[in-house]
Amino acid sequence: IKEAGADAVKLQTYTPDTITLNVKNEYFMVRHGTLWDGQYLYDLYKQAYTPWEWHPKLFEFAKELGLVCFSTPFDKSAVDFLEELETPCYKVASFEITDIPLIEYIASKGKPVIISTGIATLSDIELALKACKNAGNNQVILLKCVSEYPTPYEDANLRTIPNMRETFGVHVGLSDHTLGIEVPIAAVALGAVMVEKHFILDRSLGGPDAPFSLEPAEFKAMVQAIRNVEKALGSVSCELTEKQKEMRKFSRSLFAVEDIKAGEVLTEQKVKSVRPGYGLHPMYMRDIIGRRARVDIPKGTPIRWEFVE
Template structure:
């Protein structure tokens, strides 16, 4: 497997292509299909490329158990809830998926989802998603990854918490099914929200190099800066959780990006793409009109034929209509071949030995 590009609905994703921007709805529907559809519409207006869901039920991802190991510790966002309680609240009903997908597709957006078990893989295949996402917490489930790979669709795999061996095992699980399968890895920090100092964005080009696949960023930080920086370092896809308002009481609201912020992010990324450009030296088209204001050699005192050029009567100043300043030392000590008026840009026909 050695492919720095993947194709989602014939959209090419990889180096030199527009950054593929994914709006993760996750639990921000807050239990309402109407709200989910509203989010899709708002995300379309923000300029994203794709909508992503999460496909599980509480029973496919955990069991209903309230012992200590099944309870989220601490005072954080989900602290004190059992896993079953959290996932019962956060899941997206499977019967909504096709409606959300049809809405997204009607707006020109891709729609795919994170599959958390084999039944989710099969369900998503039936509604013809163009790709599968594997979440960070499932990156070590090589059986799930291998099963998703049997569908011969692009796999987008998040790598939060994963070491190089974990990622390598995930890649081998895909390769063991079909060496031609398309994979995109996401650099990710599985904290909610993630602190900027934990992001280690310089891993992105290194990850792409050692695994020979395109790499994006699944970004759980607040704000836009980290995603924009990732694009400048070579991230080819950005995934951000999105909500209508962080003041909502949904399980994912507090670390999600509001829709107007998503539009700002899309605009910033598109500007960064323009700014990255290509390897280039010389005046750009926007600079050419300013070449006249570069320094050049200008006669600064009236000169008679035969008069010697000195540092007083020939200087490197603006504007840029004379010979280049690199010739100054070569011309000093030579003679004027004709009468030259102060303010004249010097040219070779005005100089004699």
């Protein structure tokens, strides 16, 4: 993932028992039009979780690679565990945005908090931000997110990104579950400061997130496109670059389009606005038409004031 251009890698820190109950009834079965319909939550999370004993090695290896490594905790014990690993920041998952006590505990650690909003109402976001503020933590980034797996393009609603920034006064990024790389690129153009995207070495390996995860070459293409967009966004400026100033030589200007003898009247048949830009500005066309040439002006000569009586 480092070679693919990522700045950071995020884990998830939970066990099936810290996120749900091992109960096989209708309340705990996934049946909401997802990739995982028919499975029980406990079984799904048992398949998907990252063993806690892997975390220290993953954090250490990421550090060696120059990657920021952090995680999403799903209960207070996970927060305590991540504190032991000196995690530099925390992520709050979309479905935990309603767990205000957990958010307050995370925020109390005084580290940046990244909050996904995949199932959030405006009041949910307000409560989560208030929880962070009450803990004395204003280091918050909201992630525009849609908790549909995969997310249809028409449900992404990326125009929400600048609105969230204006509404809540915080930085906003994107947690993306669409297929492909177009949506993250567009999000950056709309002001997203962070992009989260699922990553897999090979989708044929399978797994709960495989269908909407990017393989290394795809992730690399996304990162490169985002870096190009960041450069292209630049700043608000109407000033010309040095190259643009040089290219103005190819703009239109007034030229003699046939030989003109001294004393002849300048007409629109004899003087025209053409490329390149070495003659008078075309705005002066009306000022010179009807006046006489002071000197001989060969065809192809840029018109200058000193050539006109």
